[in-house]
Amino acid sequence: MKVHEFQAKQLLQEYGVPVPNGRVAQSPAEAEAIARELGVPVAVKAQIHAGGRGKAGGIRLASSPEEARDAAAQILGRRLVTHQTGPEGRLVRSVLVEEAVRPARELYLAVVVENALGLPVMMASDAGGVDIEEVAAATPERIHRLPVDPAIGFQPFMGRELGLAIGLGGELLRQGVQAMAGLYRLFVEKDCSLAEINPLVVTEDGRLLAADAKVNFDDNALFRHPEVQALRDPHEEDPLEVQAQQMGINNYVRLTGNIGCVVNGAGLAMATMDAIKLAGGDPANFLDIGTVNNVERVVNSFRILTSDEQVRAILINIFGGMARVDVIAEGVVRAFQEMDVRVPVVVRLAGTNVEAGERILAESGLPVVRAKDLGEAAQKAVAAARGEL
Amino acid sequence: MPILVNRETKVVVQGITGREGSFQTRRCIEYGTKVVAGVTPGRGGEEMDGVPVFDTVRQAVASTGADCSLIFVPAAAAADAILEAAYAEVPLIVCITEGIPVVDMVRVKRYLRGSGIRLIGPNCPGVITPGQCRVGIMPGDVFSPGPVGVISRSGTLVYEAVAQLTSRGIGQSTCVGVGGDPVIGTAPVEVLRLFNEDPDTKAVVLIGEIGGTAEQEAAAYMASEMTKPVIAFIAGATAPPGRRMGHAGAIIVGEAATAQAKKEALARAGAVIVDSPADIGAATERVLRERGLL
Secondary structure: OEOOHHHHHHHHHHOOOOOOOEEEEOOHHHHHHHHHHHOOOEEEEEOOOOOOOOOOOOEEEEOOHHHHHHHHHHHOOOEEOOOOOOOOOEEOOOEEEEEOOOEEEEEEEEEEEEOOOOEEEEEEEOOOOOOHHHHHHHOHHHEEEEEOOOOOOOOHHHHHHHHHHOOOOHHHHHHHHHHHHHHHHHHHHOOEEEEEEEEEEEEOOOOEEEOOEEEEEOHHHHHHOHHHHOOOOHHHOOHHHHHHHHOOOOOEEEOOOOEEEEEOOHHHHHHHHHHHHHOOOOEOEEEEOOOOOOHHHHHHHHHHHHOOOOOOEEEEEEEEOOOOHHHHHHHHHHHHHHOOOOOOEEEEEEEOOHHHHHHHHHHHOOOOEEOOOHHHHHHHHHHHHOOOO | OOOOOOOOOEEEEEOOOOHHHHHHHHHHHHHOOEEEEEEOOOOOOOEEOOEEEEOOHHHHHHHHOOOEEEEOOOHHHHHHHHHHHHHOOOOEEEEOOOOOOHHHHHHHHHHHOOOOOEEEOOOOOEEEEOOOEEEEOOOHHHOOEEEEEEEEOOHHHHHHHHHHHHHOOOOEEEEEEOOOOOOOOOOHHHHHHHHHOOOOOOEEEEEEEOOOOHHHHHHHHHHHHOOOOEEEEEEOOOOOOOOOOOOOOOOOOOHHHOHHHHHHHHHHOOOEEOOOHHHHHHHHHHHHHHOOOO
């Protein structure tokens, strides 16, 4: 789960990482009032869940409260298109108005779990303010990494080593160690999947400030963080994905093609998309129906796919393990009873209780197209989407 | 002697009285697995289908000599369950549970390091040695004994690949679902090593997916050590970057996490790359014939 920059900064502040003074505004008048209160100059920053805002015109400097109002008026209500939003862009509903910082230097700090080690890693670089992937590709020696043993947590000596490596000294080193310790504690205590400060600026007057921040959360741990769930902004998510989640379908990702997919298991769901593409088609979504044996969930999957206007055909590919094929088949029958399914449906069933599942579909007399294996299922779905079946 | 599990393996099921736990335990017993004990806190002294239920793993191990644990405990309590099995010194722990917080797995993995205890999973279908022992949730009837080892980050893709193999008369030595989470107990490369050293395995099917660098680690090992053919499929060639595709570990962050980068690394290390998931069986048969292994 992602949150906005202003929410990430509030969390950082709770954990003792200094951030610029600022508040969020929903209207130009509010932005003006905040600028007046903070003192100018201020930065007015579009709050959307995507990077690349500066280049897209979503971040403006204002040297008077009136300029802050005008900047907010230009950004709010606009669809901001960045390299991360796709061509449709994202509607800006709020702006962060904060004191403009004058950076003498721009640094980088982040905590992520490195899968291969199975440990959180503190990353630090003196090449802040740019995409860290670019730094990693061009000058990997400028990224310093230290794995943290969860048994002892982040220790001050680790902060000193990393701080010195990115050129901090004296009072700034002390501040840097404190920022790293806070960032690590935030990562662990709030179950983050990423806690990143980019840039961490050294101001002209010798302070460290998190000028921009990105905090993502581990979806698996949201159950124990109602306070994090409360930060969710449904406006930032695809409406069909939000609807799917409300129906208990957590693993639905909308894509741009026209073949709707209902599959059990994440790997098979990805592989089904790959097979469709190789057969000349284009998947409309990723959907892992999961292993909960629940007829209603199958019906709800149909509900989501049939309300996606792009979808020209539906492919159901089930290889039962923990999921039972007969339950899925019952769900398909029920879906046809409860809604008007106007697109062709291709079904491939295999695995646990497949005989019972086959029988249920056969006895239903539904106009579904049967496929004996994955290859045939993909080919038939592609043909069906073209109206050739 | 097959890797990880065989007909002598004595299994304790943690979460045996739960809905999935009981259903899958029955399937394991039908398959021939020696399920010697179950654990459900507060239900000690009961029986499930003749299997004695204990309050703790330590009690279960003391009474039955169980040497493998199969875990069906819900995500919020699963890390505790794994650690309980580890404290009771169960040498092989297979955790099926999906949705365990990563931070929990970081602590578990740290505790297990250097202990000699092997964890498979979590978020996996388990391990099966066809014809001998099923410790997991896979549909037993698609598997058949034979010379091909199977490693997969995805559960249902194990079934898909194995069904293709079995329908061509190609059996499997052991199939291991390593799990779809970012932090897992046993990486694909470690299973690759076990298969490389296993005299009963002639070839390996490796099923990877987008996210992380597990396939690159496998490729590095292959390039220097692997003496057996590897047939590889990587799921997610069509997945968009930055989106989590069901598995918590299946997200493209950075170039190395893409299907293309993984395929290239494995191909350079000598693996036969299969682009379509529908062709895994055919490609494996071709490789086995070419090398005179069939």
